[in-house]
Amino acid sequence: MKLLENISLKSYNTYGMDVKARWFAELRSDEDIADFYSTISLEQLPVLILGGGSNVLFTKDFPGSIAYIRSKGIVKLMEDDRHIYLKIAAGEVWDDVVNYTVDNGWGGIENLSMIPGSIGAAPVQNIGAYGVEIKDVIWSVEVADIAARHYRAFRPADCDFGYRSSIFKKQGKDRLVVTSVCLKLDKQPVLNIDYGDIRIELEKSGIMQPTIADVRNTIMAIRRRKLPDPAVIGNAGSFFKNPIVTAEELESLTSDHPGIVAFAHNDSFKLAAAWLIEQCGWKGFREGDAGVHPHQPLVLVNYGAATGKDILHLANRIIESVNARFGVSLEPEVLVV
Ligand SMILES: Cc1cc2nc3c(=O)[nH]c(=O)nc-3n(C[C@H](O)[C@H](O)[C@H](O)COP(=O)(O)OP(=O)(O)OC[C@H]3O[C@@H](n4cnc5c(N)ncnc54)[C@H](O)[C@@H]3O)c2cc1C
Numbered sequence: 001m002k003l004l005e006n007i008s009l010k011s012y013n014t015y016g017m018d019v020k021a022r023w024f025a026e027l028r029s030d031e032d033i034a035d036f037y038s039t040i041s042l043e044q045l046p047v048l049i050l051g052g053g054s055n056v057l058f059t060k061d062f063p064g065s066i067a068y069i070r071s072k073g074i075v076k077l078m079e080d081d082r083h084i085y086l087k088i089a090a091g092e093v094w095d096d097v098v099n100y101t102v103d104n105g106w107g108g109i110e111n112l113s114m115i116p117g118s119i120g121a122a123p124v125q126n127i128g129a130y131g132v133e134i135k136d137v138i139w140s141v142e143v144a145d146i147a148a149r150h151y152r153a154f155r156p157a158d159c160d161f162g163y164r165s166s167i168f169k170k171q172g173k174d175r176l177v178v179t180s181v182c183l184k185l186d187k188q189p190v191l192n193i194d195y196g197d198i199r200i201e202l203e204k205s206g207i208m209q210p211t212i213a214d215v216r217n218t219i220m221a222i223r224r225r226k227l228p229d230p231a232v233i234g235n236a237g238s239f240f241k242n243p244i245v246t247a248e249e250l251e252s253l254t255s256d257h258p259g260i261v262a263f264a265h266n267d268s269f270k271l272a273a274a275w276l277i278e279q280c281g282w283k284g285f286r287e288g289d290a291g292v293h294p295h296q297p298l299v300l301v302n303y304g305a306a307t308g309k310d311i312l313h314l315a316n317r318i319i320e321s322v323n324a325r326f327g328v329s330l331e332p333e334v335l336v337v
Pocket of ligand 1: 056090116117120128235
């Protein structure tokens with residue numbers, strides 16, 4: 001484990017923000033992680049744990065130490081007639097793992113195809129797409145507890161999973177380093193194709209009895225059409241969460257704004273933040289190199305030379321205008337550093 005000084009983070013975040021980290025270490029094993037935390041001194045704090053940098057907006061140089069998690073490895077823990085249990089190191093690329101499981105015919109995460117980033121970050125914000133969240137397939141999350149200086153495994157019930165949220169993002173932030181994630185996958189997959197356009201797209205392609213590989217390919221095609229590729233235009237996916245409201249709040253919003261788009265979410269409702277932002281006229285907006293994607297208003301983009309502060313300024317203007325028009329507070333999904 002080498003601690004490097006004054007490293008540019010440009011290639012370590014999907015916004016392509018060219019900020020510097022005071023200290024930076026690439027951690028390839030649990031031993032490296034332990035080494036890192038015993039090496040850094042108090043002056044080198046704060047610490048930021050970084051995976052693929054696809055859910056982070058850097059607005060300035062980072063004055064502390066970056067723990068860049070790169071550990072690799074997939075191990076079959078056990079299997080029975082119905083399930084297989086895989087232990088996956090935190091630094092594995094999420095979509096490579098989805099590809100591997102689909103190739104083996106193990107179902108459960110095919111709907112989460114093409115989400116950028118690492119395995120270690122996936123439980124942090126409980127990644128979700130097309131009606132599936134990672135919490136649905138998590139068997140356990142193994143972490144290094146930096147404050148207590150020991151390793152432990154969290155079962156799903158301990159993880160406090162919610163919509164784009166978990167204990168690792170709240171009380172455990174910067175204290176619990178995810179070292180590996182154990183997934184319980186289905187050897188006789190049950191498809192989940194009733195969300196969005198998946199079923200329609202499959203039928204259009206003449207696929208009446210889809211496999212999980214068909215579902216993955218369909219979702220990848222939809223995502224390629226709808227979302228900007230960070231390799232071409234800097235972005236971090238959805239910048240904002242969909243706001244959660246009660247049935248009474250939704251009723252009152254609907255009477256003032258009859259077209260409002262909402263989905264049932266447990267005992268409450270999720271408002272489509274994209275619709276709120278579009279109604280305020282932001283879709284396709286561009287100021288300098290900071291903009292709102294022309295097809296997906298939830299995605300704030302860097303056309304090239306925008307700074308993190310430019311993107312944050314735009315995000316704050318959007319939050320204010322949505323609040324003024326609908327009385328609804330948008331919350332960033334992206335970690336602003
Ligand atoms: C084009 C695009 C599309 C996207 N689509 C989706 C989507 O459909 N659904 C979705 O949920 N997200 C989506 N995202 C967001 C992003 O891909 C996910 O949040 C992903 O899990 C982030 O992984 P990462 O490794 O890049 O994390 P990073 O951005 O590096 O870090 C994100 C957070 O996790 C923490 N973290 C990272 N690794 C660890 C670790 N090992 N232990 C503890 N904490 C850690 C970081 O400190 C930070 O708080 C999208 C992003 C992009 C750019």
